[in-house]
Amino acid sequence: VNKEGIQVKKEEDFATWYQQVITRSDMIEYYDISGCYILRPNAINIWKYIVRFFDDEITEMGVEPCYFPMFVSKGALEKEESHIDGFSAEVAWVTKSGGSDLQEPIAIR
Numbered sequence: 001v002n003k004e005g006i007q008v009k010k011e012e013d014f015a016t017w018y019q020q021v022i023t024r025s026d027m028i029e030y031y032d033i034s035g036c037y038i039l040r041p042n043a044i045n046i047w048k049y050i051v052r053f054f055d056d057e058i059t060e061m062g063v064e065p066c067y068f069p070m071f072v073s074k075g076a077l078e079k080e081e082s083h084i085d086g087f088s089a090e091v092a093w094v095t096k097s098g099g100s101d102l103q104e105p106i107a108i109r
Contacts, residue, residue, distance in 0.1 A: 068109070073104060094106045
């Protein structure tokens with residue numbers, strides 16, 4: 001297999017196969033922050049299709065849409081942990097705003 005093709009078999013090394021599929025098809029690019037990616041047009045178009053599909057399905061079931069804040073106080077996050085058995089928040093914490101320390105750290109969902 002050449003450098004532009006998939007070099008491993010899915011059945012033998014799924015993680016490497018998947019990484020090659022999404023990068024060599026120009027769906028994503030890796031970013032310099034772990035867990036963050038640049039979503040390219042191919043990935044965005046697939047994502048838009050998935051969102052439309054699920055939106056249609058849940059709307060048909062009578063589910064009403066809502067949005068929750070991206071930033072969550074420590075107290076609200078602790079409540080979520082106590083309400084959901086086995087839930088353990090793994091989040092990033094914002095501790096500064098500009099050059100000032102925040103009174104209370106804020107979690108990013």
